Amino acid sequence: MKIIQTENYQDMSNHAANMILDRVKTANNITLGLATGGTPPKKLYDLLVKEYNDRSVSYRHVTSFNLDEYIGLAKENKNSYYYYMYNYFFQYIDIPKEQIYLPDGLHDNPSVACQQYDQSILKNGGIDVQLLGLGENGHIGFNEPGSSFDEKTHIVELADSTREANARFFDDITEVPTKAITMGGISTIMKSKEIIMLVSGENKKEAFSTFLSTDVTNHFPASILKEHPNVTIIVDQDALGEEFNK
Ligand SMILES: O=P(O)(O)OC[C@H]1O[C@](O)(CO)[C@@H](O)[C@@H]1O
Numbered sequence: 001m002k003i004i005q006t007e008n009y010q011d012m013s014n015h016a017a018n019m020i021l022d023r024v025k026t027a028n029n030i031t032l033g034l035a036t037g038g039t040p041p042k043k044l045y046d047l048l049v050k051e052y053n054d055r056s057v058s059y060r061h062v063t064s065f066n067l068d069e070y071i072g073l074a075k076e077n078k079n080s081y082y083y084y085m086y087n088y089f090f091q092y093i094d095i096p097k098e099q100i101y102l103p104d105g106l107h108d109n110p111s112v113a114c115q116q117y118d119q120s121i122l123k124n125g126g127i128d129v130q131l132l133g134l135g136e137n138g139h140i141g142f143n144e145p146g147s148s149f150d151e152k153t154h155i156v157e158l159a160d161s162t163r164e165a166n167a168r169f170f171d172d173i174t175e176v177p178t179k180a181i182t183m184g185g186i187s188t189i190m191k192s193k194e195i196i197m198l199v200s201g202e203n204k205k206e207a208f209s210t211f212l213s214t215d216v217t218n219h220f221p222a223s224i225l226k227e228h229p230n231v232t233i234i235v236d237q238d239a240l241g242e243e244f245n246k
Pocket residue numbers: 035036037038039040067068132133134135136139140141142
């Protein structure tokens with residue numbers, strides 16, 4: 001596991017963008033696992049779009065799978081991850097529409113949507129580079145504490161703490177969905193060839209310190225990353241606190 005310390009959110013985003021651009025530019029075909037939330041984007045996606053606008057990268061050979069989606073939010077709802085991804089990223093680049101996958105949170109039968117999502121990931125040969133953010137309670141994707149490490153894409157009941165943390169994006173906490181679909185559980189995420197996890201902000205200090213100190217346990221889902229052979233964690237000074245080394 002490699003840990004890269006950065007000064008701030010901007011530096012962290014630059015670093016992550018450069019890693020992703022390097023992989024995209026050198027591959028003939030590449031499958032990215034993408035994340036939403038406050039940490040990875042929006043700066044990171046801005047940088048990936050900027051590079052496209054500067055004509056130094058094309059995304060025509062990229063296939064993308066998003067980590068998660070709320071159940072019950074319309075695509076045009078600004079809090080759906082579908083809206084988020086199109087609004088910040090997909091609409092500005094040349095990735096073909098048929099190569100974009102997000103879990104279908106509006107499917108009549110969400111369990112079927114989960115199975116179909118796993119089949120699509122399998123058919124694509126898995127994920128090459130998976131981007132992650134670290135949740136305050138240690139979640140990755142929406143794999144909440146207590147989730148089995150063996151689960152595939154599945155429906156989750158969101159933890160109260162996650163709904164509270166994400167309420168900042170909604171007008172009122174009552175509007176935050178109680179359920180979501182999350183990729184992989186952990187098993188799909190762990191099969192990615194490479195994982196990049198971003199950790200930013202003071203509100204992640206405790207989670208990051210727990211991440212460093214804990215043994216692998218499903219009570220802190222991100223801890224499973226310690227068993228992956230190719231993980232880079234990019235953390236900013238606010239999340240690192242006093243342990244930051246200049
Ligand atoms: O960056 P945030 O908003 O704190 O969220 C951390 C992670 O939790 C999630 O929001 C859960 O979906 C991810 O999208 C994100 O990477």
